[in-house]
Amino acid sequence: MFTTYLRRELAGRRKQTAIVAIGMALAIALVIIVNAVSAGVQNAQATVLESVYGVGTDITVSQEAVAPTEGEAGTGGPQRFDFGADDGATTDGTTSVSQSRLEPERGTTTFDASALDTVTTVDNVSAAAATLALSNTSFAGEVPDMAATDSTDAAATGTMPAAGERPAGGPDGAGGSAFSVDSFTVLGLDPADEAVGPLSSVTLTEGRTLAAADADTNVAVLDSSYATTASLAVGDTVTIADTDFEIVGLVTATTADAATASNVYIPLDVAQTLSGLTDQVSDIYVQASASTAINQVQSDIETALPDSTVNTQSDLASSVSGSLSSASDLVKNLGLWLSLIVLAAAFLIAILFTISGVTRRTREFGTLKAIGWSNGKIVRQVAGESLVQGLIGGAVGIVVGLAGILVINLVAPTLTAGAATSTEAMGGPGGGPGGFGEAAAAAATSDILLSVPVTFSVILLAVGLSVLGGLIAGMIGGWRASSLRPAEALRSIA
Amino acid sequence: MYELTNVTKTYSQGKRTVTALKNVSVSIPNGQMVAIQGPTGGGKSTLLQMLGALDRPTDGTVELGTSNLSTLGDGKLGKIRATEIGFVFQGFNLIPTLTAQENVETALAPLGIPASERKSRAAEALAAVGLGERLTHLPAELSGGQQQRVAIARALVKEPTVLLADEPTGNLDEDTRDDIMELLEGLWRDRGLTLIVVTHDTAVAARAQRRLHIKQGVLTEVA
Numbered sequence A: 001m002f003t004t005y006l007r008r009e010l011a012g013r014r015k016q017t018a019i020v021a022i023g024m025a026l027a028i029a030l031v032i033i034v035n036a037v038s039a040g041v042q043n044a045q046a047t048v049l050e051s052v053y054g055v056g057t058d059i060t061v062s063q064e065a066v067a068p069t070e071g072e073a074g075t076g077g078p079q080r081f082d083f084g085a086d087d088g089a090t091t092d093g094t095t096s097v098s099q100s101r102l103e104p105e106r107g108t109t110t111f112d113a114s115a116l117d118t119v120t121t122v123d124n125v126s127a128a129a130a131t132l133a134l135s136n137t138s139f140a141g142e143v144p145d146m147a148a149t150d151s152t153d154a155a156a157t158g159t160m161p162a163a164g165e166r167p168a169g170g171p172d173g174a175g176g177s178a179f180s181v182d183s184f185t186v187l188g189l190d191p192a193d194e195a196v197g198p199l200s201s202v203t204l205t206e207g208r209t210l211a212a213a214d215a216d217t218n219v220a221v222l223d224s225s226y227a228t229t230a231s232l233a234v235g236d237t238v239t240i241a242d243t244d245f246e247i248v249g250l251v252t253a254t255t256a257d258a259a260t261a262s263n264v265y266i267p268l269d270v271a272q273t274l275s276g277l278t279d280q281v282s283d284i285y286v287q288a289s290a291s292t293a294i295n296q297v298q299s300d301i302e303t304a305l306p307d308s309t310v311n312t313q314s315d316l317a318s319s320v321s322g323s324l325s326s327a328s329d330l331v332k333n334l335g336l337w338l339s340l341i342v343l344a345a346a347f348l349i350a351i352l353f354t355i356s357g358v359t360r361r362t363r364e365f366g367t368l369k370a371i372g373w374s375n376g377k378i379v380r381q382v383a384g385e386s387l388v389q390g391l392i393g394g395a396v397g398i399v400v401g402l403a404g405i406l407v408i409n410l411v412a413p414t415l416t417a418g419a420a421t422s423t424e425a426m427g428g429p430g431g432g433p434g435g436f437g438e439a440a441a442a443a444a445t446s447d448i449l450l451s452v453p454v455t456f457s458v459i460l461l462a463v464g465l466s467v468l469g470g471l472i473a474g475m476i477g478g479w480r481a482s483s484l485r486p487a488e489a490l491r492s493i494a
Numbered sequence B: 001m002y003e004l005t006n007v008t009k010t011y012s013q014g015k016r017t018v019t020a021l022k023n024v025s026v027s028i029p030n031g032q033m034v035a036i037q038g039p040t041g042g043g044k045s046t047l048l049q050m051l052g053a054l055d056r057p058t059d060g061t062v063e064l065g066t067s068n069l070s071t072l073g074d075g076k077l078g079k080i081r082a083t084e085i086g087f088v089f090q091g092f093n094l095i096p097t098l099t100a101q102e103n104v105e106t107a108l109a110p111l112g113i114p115a116s117e118r119k120s121r122a123a124e125a126l127a128a129v130g131l132g133e134r135l136t137h138l139p140a141e142l143s144g145g146q147q148q149r150v151a152i153a154r155a156l157v158k159e160p161t162v163l164l165a166d167e168p169t170g171n172l173d174e175d176t177r178d179d180i181m182e183l184l185e186g187l188w189r190d191r192g193l194t195l196i197v198v199t200h201d202t203a204v205a206a207r208a209q210r211r212l213h214i215k216q217g218v219l220t221e222v223a
Helices: A002-012 A014-053 A114-120 A151-157 A224-229 A268-275 A291-304 A313-317 A323-360 A362-370 A375-411 A422-426 A438-444 A456-482 A486-491 B044-051 B074-083 B100-105 B115-128 B144-156 B174-191
Strands: A059-062 A089-091 A094-104 A125-144 A178-189 A202-207 A219-223 A237-240 A243-253 A264-267 A283-288 A309-312 A414-419 A445-449 B002-013 B016-028 B033-037 B059-064 B085-088 B162-166 B194-198 B210-215 B218-222
Touching (some): A002 A375, A002 B100, A014 A456, A094 A268, A114 A283, A114 A291, A125 A268, A237 A264, A283 A291, A323 A375, A323 A456, A362 A375, A362 A486, B002 B044, B016 B059, B016 B218, B033 B044, B044 B059, B044 B162, B074 B085, B085 B144, B115 B144, B144 B174, B174 B194
Parallel strands (some): A178 A264, A219 A243, B085 B162, B162 B194
Antiparallel strands (some): A059 A283, A094 A125, A125 A283, A202 A243, A414 A445, B002 B016
C-alpha cells in the first residue's frame, strides 16, 4: 500500500512534485559545482605550492629577515665586486675581469643547521630536509689596460696618450669598457634526501638527479627552463662562485607551465662551503606523519625554535596570488554562500510545499485515521513522499551538476598563479636579459588549466543532501499530519 | 453493543465553552439500525464521533462491547476503528489519486493483510456494491452515487461489527439516495451489522428500526 499510495500521490500531484524536485535539483547542482570547482582550485593551489615547496611538504621552517646591527654587513644586502690592480687578464690593451659570488638571497635569513636535528626530534615528524637558498651573481667586464695609462710607466712603454688624447685599448679599442652581470638562484640541498623538499616534486627530464654520493662534489642539477635560456645541457659546466660544476641532470616542474623552485640545485655542503655559510640553512621542509598532526607539529616546532617562522600548507595557500587566488576567493565566498542560500531556499520550498500539501489533504489524513491508520503509518507515508521528491531532485541535480562540471572542464579556464616565495624577493632592479629577478619570477609564476574533478564524495554529498532535504520536509509534514486529531480533521471539512 | 452512560462533551471556543452533548445515555444492541436526527449544530456529528472512537467524552462512558472507548489510548482506539467500525461520510472522503480498488484497500492496510489478499478482498467488496467493473477508476471518473458505493465498500471490506454513516445521502439526488439506502439496508440485513445513520432526511430516517433525536446536546427517543 505504501508504494502504491506513494507512486499515485507523486504522479497525481505532478506540479508539486516537479516544483520541489526542481528546487532541490538546482540547489544540489550548485552544491556539486561549487564543491567540485573548490576541489579543482585547491588542486591547482596544491600544484603551484608543490612546484615551489615540494610534494608532501606539510610545514616549512624559516627565519624572518632581521635588520643588520650597526657595523654589521648583514646578508643579502647590495653586492659589491672589488678588483685588484693585478686582477684579470690583459690582451691587446684590454683587461678582462670576472667574479662570481654565492650569497644568500635578498630577504633570506640563514640559521644554524642544528635546527634540522631539533625538528626531526619533534613528535609526528616523518621526514625533514634542510636547504640553503642562495643567489649566484657574476660580474664580468672588459676595461682598458690601466697599466698602460699609468703615468709612472708611460715613459717606459711610451704609450702614454698626449694631453687631451683619450686612452686607447678596451673592448672598443678606444678606451671604452663593457660589463655584463648575470644572476641565478642556487639551492643547496641534502642530495640523499628525496622524500621531502623542492626536488621531490620535480620531473627528471634528462640525466639524473642528485644522489647521496654527490655530497661534497661539484655537480649540479638545473631547472630545464633555465638551462634552455642559458644554453646549458647535461655534461656542460656551470660556474658558481668561480667554481665549475658539472651538470648531471635537468628537471622540470610537474605542471607543464610551472618552473621549479630554483634555477640550479647543488649539494648542501658544497653550497655552504662556497657561500661561506658553514652549517647554515635557510629553510627546513617538514612532513608530518598524518594530516591531523600538522597543527601539533607546527606548535611543537614553534616552541622548540622560538625565533623561527613555521608555516603550514594552509598558511602557504594564502601566498598563492593571481587569478587562481581570485577564483579561490570567489568559490570560498560567493560560491559557498550562494550554494548555502539556494540549498536553504530549496529545503524551505520542500518544507512549505509539504506542509501546504498536508493542510490540503487534512480530510484525506482524517479519513485514514478514521479507518484505523496509525500516526506512524501516516508519518511514514508523508515522509516517504518527501524523501522520494528529494531523491528525484537529487538525481536531476547530480545530472545537471555533472553537466556543469563537464562544461567547465571543456572550457578549461586558465588561471595564473603566483606563489609568494623567498625567491620572489629577488625581483627588483634589472630586467635586461639575465637580469636580477627574471629567473625568480619564473620560478614562482605559472598558468594552470582549471580541471574540476568529480569525486565520489561530491556525489555522496549530493545524495546525502537530497535525502536530508526530503527527510526534514517529510518529518515536519508528517509531524503536522500526525498531530491532526481525526475528529477535528473530519470536522474541519464538515 | 453500545452503552453510553451520562456522556457529556464540551469544547472551548475562545473564552466560551460549548456543550455539544449533555448527559447522553443510550443503549444500542448489536444488529440494530438506528437513525439519529436533529438540527444542524445539535450534536449529531459529536455523538457519531463518540460512537466511532474518534473522540473521547469530557465526562461519562462510551462502551463498545467490552471496550471502554472513554479511557482507551489513541493506539487502541485506532485498532478498534481499524477492525470493528466502518465509516461512511457525506462527502465520500475518497483519496483522489487512488483507484476505486486502491481506496478500498486503504481500509485493509492497517491490518497487515498481504497485498494479494488485499486486492482480491477489495475487488470482492466493490463487486458487492455493484462496482465490479470499475476497479481501476479514479474517484473523479465516478458519479456521486458510485463514489459513495466505493466508500461503503471501503467501510465494509474489513467486515466490521458497526457501520456509522454520517449523512450518507446528503450529497445525492433522490433516486441515487434510494439506491444507496437500499444497498445499506441490504448489507445491514445480510451481515447483521449495527447500522447507525445520522441524517437530516426524514425519508432516510423512516427506514430505521429506531429513531433518536438530538437537539442542543440532549438525546431523546422518537416514538
